[in-house]
Amino acid sequence: MNISIVSPGTYTYGSLVLGGVLKKRGHTVTVTHRLRSGGEVTLLSLFSTGQLLDPRIRDFVKTLPTVYVGGPVGFTPEIVLDELDVDAVVVGEGEDVVASLVEDGPSDDLAGVAFVEGDEIVKTRSRPVDNLDHPIPLIPEDLSSQNVRGANVYIETHRGCLGACTFCQVPRFFGRTIRSRSLENILAEVRELKRAGVRRVAVSGGTGSLFGYGKDVNKGAFIELVRALSEILGPRNLSVPDMRVDFVDQEILEAIRNYTIGWVFFGIESGSQKMLNAMRKGVTVEKNLEAVELARSCGVKVGGSFIVAYPGETQEDYDATLEFMEDAMLDDVFSSVAEPIPGTPLARLALDYPREENLIYREHKGEYRALKLSEAEARCFNLMLHGQNCKLVPRLVNDAMYQSFLEEARVQGRDIKRVMGLLEKYKDVIV
Numbered sequence: 001m002n003i004s005i006v007s008p009g010t011y012t013y014g015s016l017v018l019g020g021v022l023k024k025r026g027h028t029v030t031v032t033h034r035l036r037s038g039g040e041v042t043l044l045s046l047f048s049t050g051q052l053l054d055p056r057i058r059d060f061v062k063t064l065p066t067v068y069v070g071g072p073v074g075f076t077p078e079i080v081l082d083e084l085d086v087d088a089v090v091v092g093e094g095e096d097v098v099a100s101l102v103e104d105g106p107s108d109d110l111a112g113v114a115f116v117e118g119d120e121i122v123k124t125r126s127r128p129v130d131n132l133d134h135p136i137p138l139i140p141e142d143l144s145s146q147n148v149r150g151a152n153v154y155i156e157t158h159r160g161c162l163g164a165c166t167f168c169q170v171p172r173f174f175g176r177t178i179r180s181r182s183l184e185n186i187l188a189e190v191r192e193l194k195r196a197g198v199r200r201v202a203v204s205g206g207t208g209s210l211f212g213y214g215k216d217v218n219k220g221a222f223i224e225l226v227r228a229l230s231e232i233l234g235p236r237n238l239s240v241p242d243m244r245v246d247f248v249d250q251e252i253l254e255a256i257r258n259y260t261i262g263w264v265f266f267g268i269e270s271g272s273q274k275m276l277n278a279m280r281k282g283v284t285v286e287k288n289l290e291a292v293e294l295a296r297s298c299g300v301k302v303g304g305s306f307i308v309a310y311p312g313e314t315q316e317d318y319d320a321t322l323e324f325m326e327d328a329m330l331d332d333v334f335s336s337v338a339e340p341i342p343g344t345p346l347a348r349l350a351l352d353y354p355r356e357e358n359l360i361y362r363e364h365k366g367e368y369r370a371l372k373l374s375e376a377e378a379r380c381f382n383l384m385l386h387g388q389n390c391k392l393v394p395r396l397v398n399d400a401m402y403q404s405f406l407e408e409a410r411v412q413g414r415d416i417k418r419v420m421g422l423l424e425k426y427k428d429v430i431v
């Protein structure tokens with residue numbers, strides 16, 4: 001069968017893996033990040049709620065004879081089936097489902113799909129994949145020219161997270177038990193990526209150091225992983241960015257320093273303990289600061305990501321975040337307005353929260369009032385500016401940087417209002 005996999009804008013790792021699975025079954029498969037398809041069947045890989053609302057994607061699917069959607073948006077298939085003109089949605093992990101789906105179509109005997117039959121949505125229970133080792137992914141020729149936060153591609157080493165953060169899809173989509181690929185399977189893939197011209201590889205997932213985690217913590221598995229990957233790629237081409245502050249220690253951080261580009265990104269989220277508790281982050285403000293200091297003492301650079309305008313965030317909570325940044329002096333800062341991704345507890349919370357108190361809709365009347373921002377956008381923008389002042393060597397914010405921060409805050413505000421609109425439309429299916 002002739003199959004096109006379309007991963008709009010960016011090659012998602014999942015799209016490459018499914019390409020490899022289908023190729024091994026004997027199908028002719030192409031993968032593209034453009035909205036183009038010449039296949040009898042098209043698989044559309046969507047990772048963000050915003051993509052569901054993108055008019056180019058909505059128009060594109062109407063032109064296709066048979067199209068199935070997979071990726072994180074599949075977590076709420078009712079929304080996908082109603083918003084997009086598609087034949088079925090893969091509800092969970094795709095590797096064990098995709099071959100039967102393209103060969104035989106969706107049916108209520110196939111686990112992990114949703115489709116419309118008559119006036120009803122049929123949704124079958126998804127099953128987590130037992131063995132995460134998979135065939136070599138399908139590697140498109142232009143993958144080496146892709147740049148996602150400095151890497152050509154993000155690879156997956158394990159699934160699941162022990163955390164339960166309310167804003168995050170990972171533990172809901174993949175569960176709270178850690179399942180890891182074998183080291184051999186990962187290394188074979190990375191050798192093949194390198195042969196195909198890929199230079200920079202990042203390890204994706206909520207917490208890289210959970211690789212190999214079983215009944216007992218096995219940090220040796222993570223250290224062996226980065227050492228072996230670094231031998232293939234060279235440390236300057238490997239990053240393992242995302243870490244939970246409570247799953248790093250000196251040994252792990254030293255391995256990050258020795259075998260990778262030497263950066264970690266902690267999801268700090270807030271400097272207010274009240275907000276960390278509300279987000280069910282499972283850490284304290286002190287632990288966050290301790291981890292930053294430990295990383296720095298090990299010679300590792302530290303980026304921190306923060307969430308503003310989470311329901312219930314007061315001015316005092318926000319000020320505590322600014323103070324945290326002054327204490328932590330991070331090397332880089334990411335600022336996000338809380339995004340209520342469908343299927344997460346935050347989505348329900350945002351829906352139930354009184355609209356007049358939601359900072360995404362409240363007009364900012366402070367320092368930046370001339371810019372006509374919402375309070376959420378103003379906090380996001382201000383945090384980006386503050387991040388530059390709180391570096392070990394403060395950076396002057398020039399006009400171009402100021403404008404790009406402003407634009408970024410506005411885009412986030414606009415996108416989250418759209419997501420809120422979608423949630424309101426489907427409030428009965430959001431649990």
Ligand code: SF4
Nearest residue numbers: 161163165168170206
């Ligand atoms: S620790 Fe990271 S991956 Fe895990 S639930 Fe929290 S945000 Fe998600």
